[in-house]
Amino acid sequence: MTVAWNRSLILLPVLAALVLTGLWLSVLPDSLVVYCAHDAVYAQEILDEFTRQTGLPVQVRFDTEATKSLGLINLIVQERQPPRCDVFWNNELLGMVELREQGLLEPYQGSGWQRIPEQYRDADGYWVGFAARMRVYIFHRDQVPVTEETIRDLIELEPARIAMAKPLFGTTLTHYTVLWQLWGAERLKAWHADLRLRGLREVDGNAAVKDVVAMGTCDVGFTDNDDFFVALDDGLPVEMLPVRLMSMAANRSPADADKATTGGGSSAAAGQVDSSREAGGLTICIPNTVGIIKGTRRQGAAQRLVDFLTSADTELALARAKSRQIPLGPVDSSQLPDDVRKLTEWSRDGVDLRPLLPARRACLKWLQTEYLK
Amino acid sequence: MSLAAACGWTFARTVVLCLLAAPLIVLIERWLRRRSDARRPFVLAILLAPFLFPELLVGYTFREFALASPARAEWLCAGLLFIRIVPVGVVALLASPASLISASAIHCRWMLLRANVGSRHEWWQLLKCYWHGPVRRMLPALSLIGLVSFQEFELAALLQTASWTDWFISAQRFGLSRAEMLQQAAWPVVMQLPLLVGAVSCWSGQQATRPLEDDVISTAAADRRSGLVIIYLGLALTCGCLIPLAIMAGNLPAGLKLLIRQPTQWTGLGREMVIASAVSVCAGLTTWFVGGAWTAVPRANRLSKNLRQGLLWPGLAGSLLLSLSAVVLLQQPWLRPIYDTPLPWVLALLVWLLPRAVLLRLWLAAVTRTEGVHLAELLESPVSSSGESTKSIAVDRTSSPTITEPPRSRIHSADLLFRLRDQPQLLGMGLLCYWAYLDLPTAYLLAPSGMPSGLVRLYNFMHFGRSAALSAESLLFFGLPLLATYLTILLFRWRRRHSGGVR
Numbered sequence: 001m002t003v004a005w006n007r008s009l010i011l012l013p014v015l016a017a018l019v020l021t022g023l024w025l026s027v028l029p030d031s032l033v034v035y036c037a038h039d040a041v042y043a044q045e046i047l048d049e050f051t052r053q054t055g056l057p058v059q060v061r062f063d064t065e066a067t068k069s070l071g072l073i074n075l076i077v078q079e080r081q082p083p084r085c086d087v088f089w090n091n092e093l094l095g096m097v098e099l100r101e102q103g104l105l106e107p108y109q110g111s112g113w114q115r116i117p118e119q120y121r122d123a124d125g126y127w128v129g130f131a132a133r134m135r136v137y138i139f140h141r142d143q144v145p146v147t148e149e150t151i152r153d154l155i156e157l158e159p160a161r162i163a164m165a166k167p168l169f170g171t172t173l174t175h176y177t178v179l180w181q182l183w184g185a186e187r188l189k190a191w192h193a194d195l196r197l198r199g200l201r202e203v204d205g206n207a208a209v210k211d212v213v214a215m216g217t218c219d220v221g222f223t224d225n226d227d228f229f230v231a232l233d234d235g236l237p238v239e240m241l242p243v244r245l246m247s248m249a250a251n252r253s254p255a256d257a258d259k260a261t262t263g264g265g266s267s268a269a270a271g272q273v274d275s276s277r278e279a280g281g282l283t284i285c286i287p288n289t290v291g292i293i294k295g296t297r298r299q300g301a302a303q304r305l306v307d308f309l310t311s312a313d314t315e316l317a318l319a320r321a322k323s324r325q326i327p328l329g330p331v332d333s334s335q336l337p338d339d340v341r342k343l344t345e346w347s348r349d350g351v352d353l354r355p356l357l358p359a360r361r362a363c364l365k366w367l368q369t370e371y372l373k
Numbered sequence: 374m375s376l377a378a379a380c381g382w383t384f385a386r387t388v389v390l391c392l393l394a395a396p397l398i399v400l401i402e403r404w405l406r407r408r409s410d411a412r413r414p415f416v417l418a419i420l421l422a423p424f425l426f427p428e429l430l431v432g433y434t435f436r437e438f439a440l441a442s443p444a445r446a447e448w449l450c451a452g453l454l455f456i457r458i459v460p461v462g463v464v465a466l467l468a469s470p471a472s473l474i475s476a477s478a479i480h481c482r483w484m485l486l487r488a489n490v491g492s493r494h495e496w497w498q499l500l501k502c503y504w505h506g507p508v509r510r511m512l513p514a515l516s517l518i519g520l521v522s523f524q525e526f527e528l529a530a531l532l533q534t535a536s537w538t539d540w541f542i543s544a545q546r547f548g549l550s551r552a553e554m555l556q557q558a559a560w561p562v563v564m565q566l567p568l569l570v571g572a573v574s575c576w577s578g579q580q581a582t583r584p585l586e587d588d589v590i591s592t593a594a595a596d597r598r599s600g601l602v603i604i605y606l607g608l609a610l611t612c613g614c615l616i617p618l619a620i621m622a623g624n625l626p627a628g629l630k631l632l633i634r635q636p637t638q639w640t641g642l643g644r645e646m647v648i649a650s651a652v653s654v655c656a657g658l659t660t661w662f663v664g665g666a667w668t669a670v671p672r673a674n675r676l677s678k679n680l681r682q683g684l685l686w687p688g689l690a691g692s693l694l695l696s697l698s699a700v701v702l703l704q705q706p707w708l709r710p711i712y713d714t715p716l717p718w719v720l721a722l723l724v725w726l727l728p729r730a731v732l733l734r735l736w737l738a739a740v741t742r743t744e745g746v747h748l749a750e751l752l753e754s755p756v757s758s759s760g761e762s763t764k765s766i767a768v769d770r771t772s773s774p775t776i777t778e779p780p781r782s783r784i785h786s787a788d789l790l791f792r793l794r795d796q797p798q799l800l801g802m803g804l805l806c807y808w809a810y811l812d813l814p815t816a817y818l819l820a821p822s823g824m825p826s827g828l829v830r831l832y833n834f835m836h837f838g839r840s841a842a843l844s845a846e847s848l849l850f851f852g853l854p855l856l857a858t859y860l861t862i863l864l865f866r867w868r869r870r871h872s873g874g875v876r
Contacts, residue, residue, distance in 0.1 A: 009802070010662065016654035020715050023648055024824060033822045040833055048637045059823030062833055063546070071546030078548075078704060084713050084822050168547060201443075204533050207837045208440060217441045230837070372544050373375035 031057045032301045033084055035072045037091040037170075038288055039226065042323045049317070050308045056301045061085070070169045073099060076293060080104060086296040087305050089288065092174045093120070093353045094360045096127035096289040101357060106292040108303055112310020115329040119352050120287045129287030130310045131318040131325035133224045134346055135175050136240040138210060138231070144219040146239040154220055160199030163209045163221035167192075168367050171206065171224050171286050173360070175243070176367070178284055178351055181359040182245055189366065214238055224286075225343060226323035233322055242346045244281035285350030287328055288318075376544075379537040380560045383529075387522040390455050391515050397605065398462035398514060399507075404602045405467065417464075419606055423613025424460040425804070427811050427851045428453075429828070432531030433835045433843075434617040439532040450534040454525055456613045458518035459605075465514035468736050474506030516571025523565055524691035527813055531835060537561050538693050545818075551701045558694055569689050572728075573682050620839075621848045628845025642846055645827030649810055650854060652715060652826070656722035657806030663723070664730030668738065685728040692725045696818040718819040722809045729808060733801045741794045749793060752786035784870055791869045799865060803858040810854055 036043045040062040047058045063071040073095045076085055083104075090096050099105050100122060109125035120129030139146045144154075154161050167176040179188050196202070201218050203209055209221035210228060214236040228240045290309050292302045308314060315327035319340045326340060326347045333341070374382070401420065408416050431453055439446035482502050486495045529536035537560065544554065632639050667681060687695060699721050703712045711717060816826035827850045834843050 009658065013655045013658040013662075016651045016658070017719075019647070019651040020655060020719070023651065024715055024821065031823055039837070040830065041837060061822055061825070062830070070548070074546065074548030079712075082709075166543075168543060203440070204530075205836055208533070211437065211838055212440050215437065215440065368547065368549075371374075372540070372547055372549065373377075 030298070030301075031059045032298055032305060033086045034058050034060045034089055034305070035076065035085045035087075036060050036062050036089040037072050037095075038089055039091070039323065042226070042318065042321050042325075043089065045321070046309070046314060046317060050305060053308070054301075054304055056304065058305070070095065070173065076104060077102065081295075083293045083295045085293045086298050086302045087290060087292055089290050089309065090127075091133075091288055092171055092286050093127075093129060093289050094174055094177060094356055096122070096291050097354060097357045098360070099291065100126040104294050106294045106296065106299070106302075108292050108306055110303055110307045110310070112307050112329075115312065116310060117328060119350070119354070120328045122291075122354075127289045127291035128306065128310050129289045130328055131315050132285045132287040132328055132347055132350070133171065133226055133323075133325060134343055135171060135243040135284035135286065136223060136225050136228055137243060138213045138221045138223050138228045139239045139241070140213050140216050140219050140237060141239040142237045143216060146241065148241060148244075151220055155195070159195045160201060161219040162195070163201040163203055163212045163218040165206050165209055165223070166202050166204065166371065168371055172222065173364070173367075174286050174353065175222065175284055177356050177360040177363050178245065178353070180363040181356050185362065185366065188363075192370070210238075226325065229322060229324050229339065242283045244283055244349070245351065281349070282351040283346050283349045285326065285347040286353070288325070374535050374540070376537060376540050376557050376560055379535055379540045380564055382535045383523055383525075383537050384564050386451055386454075387519050390451060390458060390522050391519050394455060394459050394462055394518055395511060395515060397459055398466055398518075399511070400598055401459070401463045401602050401605070402466040404599055405463065416606075419610055420463060421460045423456045423609045424458075425807070426614045426617070428457065428527045429531070429811070429813065429832060429835065430617045430621065430847055430851060431613060432528045433839065433847065434620050436531050436835065437839065439534075443533075446532045446534050450525075450528055450532045453528055453532075453613065454522050456609045458521050459609065461521050462514040462518040464736070465517045466511065468732075468739060469510050469513055472506045472510045474502050478502060479506060512571050516568045519568040520565065520572055520689060520691070523561075523568065524693065526691075526693055527832070538691075541693060541697060545697055545700070551704065554697060554701060558697070561694065562690060565690065569686060572689055573685060621844045624839075624841040624844035625848055627841035628843070628848075631842040632845055638842075638846075642827055642849065645825060645830065646850060646853065648820075648824050649816070649826040649828060649850075650857075652718055652722065652816075653806045653809035653854075656719045656726060656809045658802060659719075660723050660726040660730040660809075661734075661802050661805050663727060664734045667727070667731050668734045685731065688725045688728045691814075692721070692812050693814040695721050695725055696814045700818050713821045715821055715824060718815055718821070721815045721819055722812065725812065725815065726805055726809060730805055733804065737797050737801050741797055743793070746790065746793045749786050749789040752782060752789070787869050788866075791866050795865065795869065796862060799862050803861070807854060807858070811851075 034047065036047070040060075043062070044060065047060055050056070051058050061072070072088065073090070076083070076088060076099060079085065088096075088099070088105075096105070105126040107122075107125040112130065113121055113125050113128045116128050116130060120132070122128065137148075137151055139150065144150045151162075165172040167173050176188065176192075179191075183191070201212060203212060206223040206227045207230070209223040210231050212218045213221040213223075214231040214234075222243065225240065228238060231238045288309075290306050292299070292306060296302050310329070312327070312329060312331045315325070315329060316331050316335055318325035319327050319331070319336055324337060324340050324343065326343045327336070328347075336344070405413065405416060405420075435449055435453065439449045479499075479502050482495075482499045486492075486499055489495045524538065525536060526538040526542075528534075530539050530542070541554075541557075541561075544557065549557070632642075667684070670677075670681065699717050702708060703717055811828070813828055813832055817829050817832070820826055820829065827846070831843070831847050831850060834840075835847075
């Protein structure tokens with residue numbers, strides 16, 4: 001290289017650094033920083049629409065499919081002073097309860113909060129739910145009959161044909177929290193250990209659960225309804241049923257659940273589908289939630305986004321999207337797709353997740369010893 | 374899987390792959406040495422293609438296939454890793470100094486041993502011969518491929534195979550405390566230690582030399598094996614590049630149609646590419662110049678040499694550990710002001726790329742300081758063969774309309790010099806920038822809010838399965854910088870020709 005060339009090449013990184021600084025300065029002042037645990041494929045469109053309608057720029061940080069929700073929650077906890085995030089769009093509820101407990105959320109009772117039923121919002125307005133998903137069993141309909149009987153048989157006889165995401169993160173963590181509360185710690189641990197020992201297929205996210213079932217590698221999987229609909233829209237041979245739980249046990253208090261920590265393991269294999277014996281058991285309906293981070297410097301814009309996300313229009317948009325989210329507040333039901341109407345029926349049996357924070361904490365502690373030794 | 378088990382599994386995979394790759398690396402290196410100089414760049418390009426091809430695309434292509442069973446995923450991951458590490462080993466071996474013990478010397482030792490089979494001394498001498506000869510020559514190459522294999526992140530994550538890198542990402546997201554994270558990081562660091570020591574020995578300052586004459590195997594034996602090498606290269610190129618490329622290209626028309634219909638999508642992609650490119654150029658070229666300074670420092674005392682080599686260690690530990698450490702460090706109150714800026718991202722890339730830059734510099738110095746380059750430089754020099762200054766010729770011709778063009782011989786020499794000396798250096802710079810562009814852990818963990826690299830978004834979307842739009846976006850994201858690099862090289866070449874190689 002000639003000396004002149006080297007000189008001109010030295011200018012290139014300087015130029016790149018200037019571009020970088022310019023880009024950084026251009027995003028810093030007025031953009032609303034949103035951490036979003038909801039699937040990027042659906043959330044980005046909604047946030048773009050918010051920017052289009054309000055003119056407020058939004059900078060989104062998504063997490064990966066495998067580690068979503070918990071990864072962002074921990075990031076918010078780590079960044080508490082000063083916070084980088086303004087609004088947290090979570091894809092589940094208990095993480096918000098945790099953030100509220102830690103004093104990291106700002107209360108806001110806006111128009112969205114008013115229209116959402118009590119079960120899916122914080123009483124003081126620290127967070128509010130919207131557009132829910134159901135935990136469902138996804139079946140490969142050409143390989144097994146679509147009945148709860150099938151699940152019970154597979155759990156008892158061939159768990160290697162069942163797929164599940166690692167319960168460390170996301171809605172599978174909520175699912176486990178509910179089971180922790182429902183069965184008690186010992187029974188859940190025994191059930192989990194037994195399934196893993198007998199070859200349960202653990203994958204890195206609910207989308208991967210959908211994939212392995214749709215491909216026929218597994219017959220059944222535990223996933224969310226949005227992942228199921230992706231496979232269905234692709235013309236794959238899948239069918240779904242809601243995960244149902246015994247109603248009485250699910251409503252036990254956390255203290256009761258802690259007491260019931262012995263002797264539950266014997267019937268663990270069949271426990272997941274107790275509902276087949278008791279029709280009309282509770283379902284797991286997990287709303288998206290949104291909250292404003294304490295210490296935000298863009299409170300006005302943050303409140304507008306919360307109102308926008310929890311509005312009937314956004315709920316309808318998410319219901320009509322490929323993910324078929326279930327509206328929680330009142331919406332014009334004539335505009336809902338048929339699939340969502342069915343889901344809305346199921347969601348009415350949704351277990352109240354708000355009191356489950358102690359169970360979640362205990363469950364997380366145990367999962368850490370299971371997966372992150 | 375516990376961290377210890379994950380580390381153990383990754384290490385076992387690494388050892389097996391290194392042992393399997395070693396004979397093939399030797400075979401390909403010998404085969405390459407026998408290629409004529411004119412064909413060697415082409416063969417090297419084919420050899421290196423699977424290593425340079427974005428592994429995110431490879432993982433994305435084979436993800437569905439791997440999901441069928443954990444065993445299949447493990448085999449696939451090992452196979453694809455094998456394809457990726459072999460080129461690294463071959464290049465490292467090509468750059469290694471010649472064996473101190475020739476093949477004929479070892480043969481003589483064997484003959485001596487046959488005469489004294491029971492003699493421990495003879496056995497010991499034979500082992501010493503192997504150690505100081507072929508084994509010692511192979512060690513840097515083996516260490517480098519071991520590091521590449523052990524630090525694998527994207528492939529393991531997308532194919533869902535057991536890996537310590539995946540464990541660490543989960544732990545970081547799970548919110549393990551700083552102390553715990555640092556404590557746990559000891560596992561992979563300790564396991565990498567022998568590999569790091571071996572790799573650092575590459576930077577001992579020795580230059581590549583040709584092997585001793587009798588190290589070169591006979592032509593007949595080499596011809597028998599060249600078929601094997603060609604088959605391997607074909608397979609590696611097909612699995613590591615062509616299949617992913619074909620799948621992406623197949624989805625391109627449909628994907629582009631979808632993209633064009635969504636202006637926010639492609640403007641977003643464009644912005645992400647600008648951000649990633651700016652960071653990569655900034656980090657890549659800075660590292661290139663720092664690497665130049667590193668290699669230019671004259672040999673000093675042992676302490677200074679050790680200190681210089683010590684600068685390479687953090688980068689050799691891999692970008693994941695580096696980024697995780699940076700995240701932990703940036704949580705300190707006194708470093709918070711730079712936390713949400715691009716600075717940590719650029720700095721982490723700089724540290725990570727430094728060993729690569731130094732290795733590239735050493736390699737290029739060995740490759741470009743040849744007789745051919747010297748002759749081309751003489752040809753380009755302002756004094757013609759008749760002793761007349763070409764500068765004066767140019768001045769004398771100022772009255773003619775065509776005299777501003779440099780003399781034909783100088784154009785040719787400029788062209789030659791460009792191809793022999795400048796082009797490899799430009800490619801080296803481009804390579805560093807492209808590595809920075811492709812590095813997921815730094816972008817994933819250190820990019821400030823509002824300045825995401827498209828790489829993270831694509832990686833995220835790849836977990837949802839294959840789609841036409843995603844394939845098109847990926848192809849654009851990974852392909853456009855390559856096109857830009859190619860155009861830059863053309864531009865430099867044109868400038869060099871038209872400036873007549875003026876220094």
